[in-house]
Amino acid sequence: MGLPFIIVLILLVWSPIIAFGLINTIGKVQSPDSVTLIASLEGYPPIYKIKLEELKKQFGDLTEQIKDFNDGLGNRARMAVAFINQYSHTYVLKIRFRPESEISWQISPDSLDALKPALSNNSTIKFNVNLEFTCPSPDGEKDPQKHSKTFTVDENNSVLHDIENNKKWANISNALPLYLFMPSQGEDQATRLLHLFSLKPNEGQHFTSK
Numbered sequence: 001m002g003l004p005f006i007i008v009l010i011l012l013v014w015s016p017i018i019a020f021g022l023i024n025t026i027g028k029v030q031s032p033d034s035v036t037l038i039a040s041l042e043g044y045p046p047i048y049k050i051k052l053e054e055l056k057k058q059f060g061d062l063t064e065q066i067k068d069f070n071d072g073l074g075n076r077a078r079m080a081v082a083f084i085n086q087y088s089h090t091y092v093l094k095i096r097f098r099p100e101s102e103i104s105w106q107i108s109p110d111s112l113d114a115l116k117p118a119l120s121n122n123s124t125i126k127f128n129v130n131l132e133f134t135c136p137s138p139d140g141e142k143d144p145q146k147h148s149k150t151f152t153v154d155e156n157n158s159v160l161h162d163i164e165n166n167k168k169w170a171n172i173s174n175a176l177p178l179y180l181f182m183p184s185q186g187e188d189q190a191t192r193l194l195h196l197f198s199l200k201p202n203e204g205q206h207f208t209s210k
Contacts (some may be wrong), residue, residue: 031055032133032147032182037097039175041155042126044111055093082186124154129175133182149161150174 039048132148
């Protein structure tokens with residue numbers, strides 16, 4: 001009788017402490033302090049790259065923006081508002097990237113000549129956009145946590161038209177989701193519910209190379 005009683009007593013004493021420790025660990029918010037975006041045609045150097053190191057939290061603007069269109073979109077907008085209302089402002093980041101790249105497009109003349117036929121005759125090429133968020137390391141660990149996701153769309157000869165006309169920018173439609181969910185572990189995910197809500201669904205992303 002003595003040993004089982006001692007075990008039960010230990011569990012009764014330590015279980016709340018263990019549970020409290022787990023709650024603190026699970027509920028700890030690790031907001032990203034930097035994000036890097038790289039856009040490139042598959043097999044070629046990046047067209048666009050930028051890194052932002054000061055991310056500003058803007059939760060209220062996002063909520064009100066969706067609420068303003070509540071009547072026009074009905075249940076879809078209400079579901080989106082219900083989704084983001086599950087999170088406080090400490091969980092939501094609104095990030096704006098500058099249209100100009102921090103790097104020049106390091107493509108050789110030979111590679112550029114090879115790219116033009118690849119984009120002609122109504123053929124397509126993969127356009128990749130990679131996002132990587134860096135979060136401070138928890139509990140004093142040395143290496144920061146990184147969360148990344150690559151989005152891919154098929155691009156046609158519209159890019160070739162921009163290249164041949166010596167444009168400094170290219171407009172890529174639907175290359176990047178409007179809303180992104182970053183789990184505590186694993187890769188980032190497009191937030192489908194919020195992605196359905198778009199003020200300008202046909203608007204593309206402008207990538208400008210130096």
